[in-house]
Amino acid sequence: QASQEELKAAYRRLCMLYHPDKHRDPELKTQAERLFNLVHQAYEVLSDPQTRAIYDIYGRRGLEMEGWEVVERKRTAAEIREEFERLQREREERRLQQRTNPKGTISVGIDATDLFDRYDEEYEDVPGSSFPQIEINKMHISQSIEAPLTSTDTAILSGNLSTQNGNGGGSINVALRRVTSAKGWGELEFGAGDLHGPLFGLKIFRNLTPRCFITTNCALQFSSRGVRPGLTTVLARNLDKNTMGYLQWRWGIQSAMNTSIVRDTKTSHFTVAMQLGIPHSFMMVSYQHKFQDEDQTRVKGSLKVGFFGTIVEYGAERKISRHSVLGATVSVGVPQGVSLKIKLNRASQTYFFPVHLTDQLLPSAVFYATVGPLVIYFAMHRLVIKPYLRAQKERELEKQRESTASDILQKKQEAEAAVRLMQESVRRIIEAEEARMGLIVVNAWYGKFVNDNSRKNEKVKVIDVTVPLQCLVKDSKLILTEASKAGLPGFYDPCVGEEKSLKVLYQFRGVLHQVMSADNEALRIPKQSHRIDADG
Numbered sequence: 001q002a003s004q005e006e007l008k009a010a011y012r013r014l015c016m017l018y019h020p021d022k023h024r025d026p027e028l029k030t031q032a033e034r035l036f037n038l039v040h041q042a043y044e045v046l047s048d049p050q051t052r053a054i055y056d057i058y059g060r061r062g063l064e065m066e067g068w069e070v071v072e073r074k075r076t077a078a079e080i081r082e083e084f085e086r087l088q089r090e091r092e093e094r095r096l097q098q099r100t101n102p103k104g105t106i107s108v109g110i111d112a113t114d115l116f117d118r119y120d121e122e123y124e125d126v127p128g129s130s131f132p133q134i135e136i137n138k139m140h141i142s143q144s145i146e147a148p149l150t151s152t153d154t155a156i157l158s159g160n161l162s163t164q165n166g167n168g169g170g171s172i173n174v175a176l177r178r179v180t181s182a183k184g185w186g187e188l189e190f191g192a193g194d195l196h197g198p199l200f201g202l203k204i205f206r207n208l209t210p211r212c213f214i215t216t217n218c219a220l221q222f223s224s225r226g227v228r229p230g231l232t233t234v235l236a237r238n239l240d241k242n243t244m245g246y247l248q249w250r251w252g253i254q255s256a257m258n259t260s261i262v263r264d265t266k267t268s269h270f271t272v273a274m275q276l277g278i279p280h281s282f283m284m285v286s287y288q289h290k291f292q293d294e295d296q297t298r299v300k301g302s303l304k305v306g307f308f309g310t311i312v313e314y315g316a317e318r319k320i321s322r323h324s325v326l327g328a329t330v331s332v333g334v335p336q337g338v339s340l341k342i343k344l345n346r347a348s349q350t351y352f353f354p355v356h357l358t359d360q361l362l363p364s365a366v367f368y369a370t371v372g373p374l375v376i377y378f379a380m381h382r383l384v385i386k387p388y389l390r391a392q393k394e395r396e397l398e399k400q401r402e403s404t405a406s407d408i409l410q411k412k413q414e415a416e417a418a419v420r421l422m423q424e425s426v427r428r429i430i431e432a433e434e435a436r437m438g439l440i441v442v443n444a445w446y447g448k449f450v451n452d453n454s455r456k457n458e459k460v461k462v463i464d465v466t467v468p469l470q471c472l473v474k475d476s477k478l479i480l481t482e483a484s485k486a487g488l489p490g491f492y493d494p495c496v497g498e499e500k501s502l503k504v505l506y507q508f509r510g511v512l513h514q515v516m517s518a519d520n521e522a523l524r525i526p527k528q529s530h531r532i533d534a535d536g
Contacts, residue, residue, distance in 0.1 A: 004047065011043045014489065017425055017471070018418075031417035038414075101146040107352040109138035109164075113337075116358040116365045138164035152179040156187075169195035183207040189219075197222035211238040219252075228253060254278060267292065275306075282306025286313075295319045300329075309334045315341070318377075320385050323347045328373040330366065338365040340373065400497045411492040415468075418490045422471045429473055438476035439526055440507040444469045446485060447494040449501055449516075461495040462503075469504065476508070480523040506530075 002010075016022070018036040023029045045051045114132040144158035154177045161170040171193025179185045189201035201219035208214055214235050221228045230252030239245050242265045248258040256277020263270045269288040275281055286302035301314040310333060317327030324346045331339040337359040344351040357365045401408075433440050447462035468490025472478055485502055486493040493500070500519040505512065506526070513530035517523045 002046075007043065007046055011039065011047075014039045017489070018421055022424075023421065028420060032421050035414065035418060035421065101348070102143065103145075103348045104143040105140070105350045105352065107138075107140040107354070108136060110353060110355045111135045111137045112355050112357050113359060116338075116362055117360065138162070153177070169193060171196065171199075173199070175201075197224070212236065250277070254280075256280070266290065269300075280306055280308055282308070296325070298327075309336060311336060317343070320381070321389060326377070328377075330369045332361065332366055334361065335359070338362065338369055340369040342373070397497045404496050408493060408496060411486075415490050415492040419467050422467050422490060426467050426470045429470060433473065433476060436476065437509050439473050439478060441466050441470040441473065441478075441504065442507055442512070443505040445503045446491060447500055448498050449503065461498070463492070463494045465491055465502070476526070478523070478525045480517075482520055482522045484519050486519070 015036065018032050018039060020029050020032045020036060023032045045055050112132070112134045114134065140160065140162045142158065142160035144156060147155045147157070149155055156175040156177060157173075158175070159170065159172040162168055171191055173189055173191035175187050175189040177185060177187040184204070184206035186205075187201075187203040189199070189203065191199035191201075193199075199219060199221050201217065203215070203217045205215050206213060212235070214233065216234075217232045219230045221230065230250075232248065232250045232252075235247045237245050239261070243261065243263045246258075246260045246262070248256075248260075250256045250258070254277065256275050258273060258275040258277070260271060260273035267290050269290065271284070271286045273284045275283075282304055283306065284302065284304040286300065288298055288300035291297040291299075296319045297316065298318070299316045302312070304311045304313075311331060312333065313329050313331045315327060315329030317325055320326050324344065327343045327345075329341040329343075331341060338357045338361070340355040340357060342353040342355070357369055430440060432438070444464070444466045445462040446465045449462065465488075468488060469478065471490065472480075472488070480488075480502075484500075485491055486500070501516050502519070502523065503514075503516045504523075504525065505514050507513070508526040512532045513526060514532055515523070515525060515527070515530040
């Protein structure tokens with residue numbers, strides 16, 4: 001975003017610094033010629049609107065291409081960007097044809113009631129009765145894939161298999177979705193299964209206004225008992241920036257009317273709902289708090305009261321790797337009893353394990369359902385997950401270092417050469433600043449600092465950037481923009497792929513100051529807040 005005036009000012013300053021005629025030493029003269037040529041090449045590219053636009057979009061390869069007629073060189077910057085966006089759309093369409101977007105769910109129901117509801121006295125003589133019987137009483141597997149046909153048409157194939165207490169069945173569905181406009185889409189669905197006959201469905205989505213939409217889903221289910229029609233309509237409206245209101249009407253096998261309000265913010269998710277229907281009517285309130293940590297921890301709780309009884313649920317979920325989220329929920333209800341629900345989301349796959357502990361309200365079952373998963377999680381996180389993620393990160397960093405080793409070595413040599421060429425300019429700047437009691441950089445380091453005791457085994461990786469920073473001082477001021485400081489003259493990246501900071505100890509008006517800023521954080525010195533208290 002630099003203006004032409006800013007480019008010219010930076011070009012003149014660097015030319016004065018690296019001009020070969022300013023250095024008499026043969027080695028320094030050679031290094032100055034190389035850096036001076038690099039500065040001149042950069043200015044030639046960035047000072048011309050056409051080549052600057054090509055470089056901004058394609059990088060260096062766009063400037064060096066031969067015979068690769070992506071765009072005409074004489075087009076304006078706006079035309080070049082439009083051409084690039086067109087090519088991007090074409091690439092997206094090609095990738096669209098190859099994308100299947102698979103989604104799947106595996107659910108395994110576990111009956112562990114024998115842990116708490118045992119008849120020890122009556123069955124203590126039965127062989128094998130001394131061990132609790134834990135059984136898998138139900139399973140469900142579902143999978144779906146999407147096959148884009150055109151930019152507006154998508155075919156969806158889905159299927160599921162279920163079994164419970166020795167009885168099971170499955171179904172397969174095919175749907176064709178078409179985006180009719182920017183305001184809506186329609187979907188036709190055909191299905192069949194061994195428990196039910198053929199199914200024909202139609203789903204329509206439409207934006208009524210910028211803040212309101214409606215979804216209608218009608219279906220015909222054929223069976224030996226005849227045709228069973230069904231209709232579901234949902235009307236939704238944005239009540240404010242973070243709040244949605246829903247009205248749902250369902251007619252058919254389980255007719256019901258439902259209204260709900262959902263508020264979702266950066267730190268919380270709140271839902272209140274009420275349903276009147278056959279066979280279930282209920283009221284439900286749920287709240288989820290989102291912690292702003294790197295593991296995206298969430299704690300949630302809900303209360304549901306209806307004709308079926310009362311259910312209280314509470315739980316938490318946490319990100320355990322880049323693509324995996326683990327969650328656990330304890331459900332306590334009357335007359336449902338106590339259950340523990342464990343869920344693992346891995347990319348687009350979901351693994352769900354509901355464990356039914358008891359049909360009664362037993363404090364011991366609630367205690368073990370709450371404490372057990374926490375103990376197991378923290379033990380696994382400390383002994384398995386954390387070491388695995390640390391090893392994985394080290395492998396990725398090592399791979400990144402190997403792939404950029406030659407480039408980093410070149411950058412290091414250029415930075416060291418630049419520092420040697422800056423010595424004379426820095427000496428003059430320091431003399432001028434001392435004369436006016438101005439800004440003197442005493443020490444400056446750039447790289448990875450380790451201040452946390454938990455990371456004391458990690459190696460500090462920093463470079464001395466005192467000279468390069470002093471060279472950037474002008475009129476007793478130093479201003480760095482929001483960009484990686486590894487690109488500054490005399491800097492290079494000492495720890496590829498790791499978090500970096502800049503630590504500066506400087507003197508202004510005879511008083512010591514100190515500041516540490518993140519790599520991409522803007523920095524402006526001197527500041528009163530950086531002052532080191534003499535008493536401390």
